[in-house]
Amino acid sequence: MFSKILIANRGEIAVRVIKTCRRLGIATVVVYSDADAGSLAVEMADESVHIGPSPANQSYLVADKIIDACRQTGAQAVHPGFGFLSENAGFAQRCADEGIVFIGPNPGAISAMGDKIESKKFAQAAGVSCVPGHIGEIDDTAHAIRISEQIGYPVMIKASAGGGGKGIRVAWTQQDVEEGFPAVRAEAKASFGDDRIFIEKFIVSPRHIEIQVLGDKHGNVVHLFERECSIQRRNQKVIEEAPSPLLDEATRNAMGAQAVALAKAVNYDSAGTVEFVAGQDKSFFFLEMNTRLQVEHPVTELITGLDLVEQMIRSAWGEKLAFEQKDLKINGWAIESRIYAEDPYRKFLPSIGRLVRYAPPEEGQREGYKVRNDAGVREGDEISMFYDPMISKLCTWAPTRIAAVDGMGRALEDFHIEGLGQNIPFLNAVMDQERFRSGQLSTNYIKDEFPDGFAGTEPTPAQIDILTAVGAAMQRVYAARARTNVAGLNGTVRDEWVVAVGHAKRRVKLSGDEDLTVDLLDEGRALILSDIDWRPGKPVFRGVLGGAAFTVQVAPAAEGFTIRHRAAKARVLVLTPRSAELHDMLPEKQAADTSKLVLSPMPGLVVSMDVAAGQQVREGEVVCVLEAMKMQNIIRAERDGVVKAVNAKGGDPVAADEVLVEFA
Known part of the structure; x- marks a missing residue:
C-alpha cells in the first residue's frame, strides 16, 4: 500500500x-x-x-x-x-x-467520459439513450442562438469541462442565450480553464438521479445503487439522498446495468458517477459521467457501509474489488444537506466572512438516527470569495426515509453558525414540507415551492408554543438575576407576563423551578418545559416541550428576544401587562426608501459596470455584473430612470448593500 x-x-x-x-x-x-x-x-x-x-x-x-x-x-x-x-x-x-x-480513473476513461461533448458522442455510439442536443462545440453567441432555435427552447447551455453547478444556464428565449452564453463561457474559463460550450434540450420537471460505479484495474465494475439529487438551485445540488424515492427495483437494476456497461466500455477503474435525467414516469436518459468522487458520496457510504475514498486508493494500488454486485445491498436511507455560506433571505447570494460561531451537531448515533458532518472548517475560520461557498455536508441515516428526514430536521436545529449568512433555515423548511416528505421531487422543486424566494416560514401553532415557552423561560432568568443584583430586593420575580410572538399576544403565568410550567391564561391549558439547557449569553436554547425535544437559536433584543425554530423566526417580547398596553399604541417603523438605488446584493467583485451617469435605463436592463465564489450575477434595473451617479467600476470589491448606482 x-x-x-x-x-x-x-x-x-x-x-x-x-x-x-x-x-x-x-x-x-x-x-x-x-x-x-x-x-x-x-x-x-x-x-x-x-x-x-x-x-x-x-x-x-x-x-x-x-x-x-x-x-x-x-x-x-x-x-x-x-x-x-x-x-x-x-x-x-x-x-x-x-x-x-x-x-482516479485512467486518462483514457477521463478523456472518453470526463469531457461532456465527447461523452455524448461516445454514449450515442454505444447505443445509450441521450438527451436531444447539439453534440459539438459552439463558436460564438450567434452560433449558440441558431443551435438553440433548431433544438427548440428551453435549452441548457453547459461548459464542456463543467461540474459542481458551475458553467451552466437554462435559456428560455433568445435574450437568455445572448446573455447566458458569454456568462457560461466566462465561468467555464475561470473555473476550469476550458471555455468550450455545448447546448442540449432542457427537459421540464425532470428528476436528477445518478448511479455510483466502482471499478478496479482488473476489469471488474459494480454499481453502488443510486442517489437522488433533484433538489437543486442554479443547477447546484442542495439536498441529496440514497436511495431514490422514485425508483422501483426493476428501474434501479436497469439504470445500474446501463451505468456498469458504460463504465466497462471505457475500462473504468475507480469511483465514478453516471448521471441520468429521469422523468416522473421512471424513463431515464444519460446525462453525463463524472469521472471522480462526487460531493454527495457520503450518502452512498451510509447505505452500503463502504468507504469510497478507501476503495479509490485500493484500486489505484492495483487491488481487485473485494466484493461482487451480488454482495451489495441497500441498508436504510441517508440524506445529505449542503450547508452553504449564502443568505437565503437575499435570494441565496454568496455570503463571505468569518465563522464567529461554528457549532455543528454532535456526530454519531442518536435515538432513531445517525449523524455525520463532513467539514473543512472550524470556529474562527474564514469563508473566502475565491472558492465554493460550502461550509459542510450534514448527513443523517436511519432505517427508513421518513426517519432520516426527521433526523435531518433535528440535526439542522442543532447546527449553529454566526458571522455570515447560511442556508440552514431554508434546509429546515424543506425538511418540514409535505411535498419533500412524500418524495415528490423534481429539479424545479425550489422554483416551484419558493417562487418569490425564501423569507422564512410562519410559525405553526406548535412552534408558537415553543417560542412562547422559551421567551418566558429566558425572561424569568434575566428577571431573577436583575432582582438578585439590586440591593434590598429578594430573589422573587414576577410570574404574570404577556408574551408577544410577532403580533399575537398571550397572557401567561409561570411556575416551577427546574421544570417550567407556562399557564396560558386565556386558553385553559399549560405548557410544560423541561430539560432546559441554556444560560444568559448562550446562543442556543435546548429543551423538551410536551415530551418532544427541540433546539432554538436565540439572541437578546429590546424588551425580548429574537428566536428561530427551524425556518420560523420571530421577535418575542415578554412584557408586563402595562407595557403590553403601551406597545399597542406605538407606531410601526417605516422601512427606508431605496427605490432609487441599486444596491450590491452580496460581497464580491464588479466584473463590469454597464451604465454611466446621465444614461437613460429601462426596467430589466443590465446595470452591472458581479462575481463571487466563481459565480457571475447579472444585476438589472428594477425601474425606468436616469442614472444620477455610478459609485463603482469594473474590478472594484464591494460589500453587501453597498450603493452601486443612484437614479435621479
Whole structure:
C-alpha cells in the first residue's frame, strides 16, 4: 500500500481524504493557497506545501505546482478530490509520466467520459439513450442562438469541462442565450480553464438521479445503487439522498446495468458517477459521467457501509474489488444537506466572512438516527470569495426515509453558525414540507415551492408554543438575576407576563423551578418545559416541550428576544401587562426608501459596470455584473430612470448593500 499520498484539493474533501488515510496508516500531504494557509486540512495533514496565490488558476489548477509538491515531499500518489484537476486527463497522464499514481480513473476513461461533448458522442455510439442536443462545440453567441432555435427552447447551455453547478444556464428565449452564453463561457474559463460550450434540450420537471460505479484495474465494475439529487438551485445540488424515492427495483437494476456497461466500455477503474435525467414516469436518459468522487458520496457510504475514498486508493494500488454486485445491498436511507455560506433571505447570494460561531451537531448515533458532518472548517475560520461557498455536508441515516428526514430536521436545529449568512433555515423548511416528505421531487422543486424566494416560514401553532415557552423561560432568568443584583430586593420575580410572538399576544403565568410550567391564561391549558439547557449569553436554547425535544437559536433584543425554530423566526417580547398596553399604541417603523438605488446584493467583485451617469435605463436592463465564489450575477434595473451617479467600476470589491448606482 502507498506510504504517502498528496491531496491536490482543499476544504472538506481534503479533510475527508486525510481521515481515511489516517485509518489506513498512510501519511498525507496537502497543498494550499494563500487563502487556505491556516485551514483545518493544513493542520491535520502530516505535511503541507504552499502553492501560490488564492485564485485557483494560480494555485490548485496549476499542474506543475502539484507535481513539484509531490517531488518535494516524496508523495507516491495524488488524490485530486473533486473539482480543480480531478477530471483533467492531461493531469492524470502527467502524473503517470512522472511516476506518480493518480488516484482516479485512467486518462483514457477521463478523456472518453470526463469531457461532456465527447461523452455524448461516445454514449450515442454505444447505443445509450441521450438527451436531444447539439453534440459539438459552439463558436460564438450567434452560433449558440441558431443551435438553440433548431433544438427548440428551453435549452441548457453547459461548459464542456463543467461540474459542481458551475458553467451552466437554462435559456428560455433568445435574450437568455445572448446573455447566458458569454456568462457560461466566462465561468467555464475561470473555473476550469476550458471555455468550450455545448447546448442540449432542457427537459421540464425532470428528476436528477445518478448511479455510483466502482471499478478496479482488473476489469471488474459494480454499481453502488443510486442517489437522488433533484433538489437543486442554479443547477447546484442542495439536498441529496440514497436511495431514490422514485425508483422501483426493476428501474434501479436497469439504470445500474446501463451505468456498469458504460463504465466497462471505457475500462473504468475507480469511483465514478453516471448521471441520468429521469422523468416522473421512471424513463431515464444519460446525462453525463463524472469521472471522480462526487460531493454527495457520503450518502452512498451510509447505505452500503463502504468507504469510497478507501476503495479509490485500493484500486489505484492495483487491488481487485473485494466484493461482487451480488454482495451489495441497500441498508436504510441517508440524506445529505449542503450547508452553504449564502443568505437565503437575499435570494441565496454568496455570503463571505468569518465563522464567529461554528457549532455543528454532535456526530454519531442518536435515538432513531445517525449523524455525520463532513467539514473543512472550524470556529474562527474564514469563508473566502475565491472558492465554493460550502461550509459542510450534514448527513443523517436511519432505517427508513421518513426517519432520516426527521433526523435531518433535528440535526439542522442543532447546527449553529454566526458571522455570515447560511442556508440552514431554508434546509429546515424543506425538511418540514409535505411535498419533500412524500418524495415528490423534481429539479424545479425550489422554483416551484419558493417562487418569490425564501423569507422564512410562519410559525405553526406548535412552534408558537415553543417560542412562547422559551421567551418566558429566558425572561424569568434575566428577571431573577436583575432582582438578585439590586440591593434590598429578594430573589422573587414576577410570574404574570404577556408574551408577544410577532403580533399575537398571550397572557401567561409561570411556575416551577427546574421544570417550567407556562399557564396560558386565556386558553385553559399549560405548557410544560423541561430539560432546559441554556444560560444568559448562550446562543442556543435546548429543551423538551410536551415530551418532544427541540433546539432554538436565540439572541437578546429590546424588551425580548429574537428566536428561530427551524425556518420560523420571530421577535418575542415578554412584557408586563402595562407595557403590553403601551406597545399597542406605538407606531410601526417605516422601512427606508431605496427605490432609487441599486444596491450590491452580496460581497464580491464588479466584473463590469454597464451604465454611466446621465444614461437613460429601462426596467430589466443590465446595470452591472458581479462575481463571487466563481459565480457571475447579472444585476438589472428594477425601474425606468436616469442614472444620477455610478459609485463603482469594473474590478472594484464591494460589500453587501453597498450603493452601486443612484437614479435621479
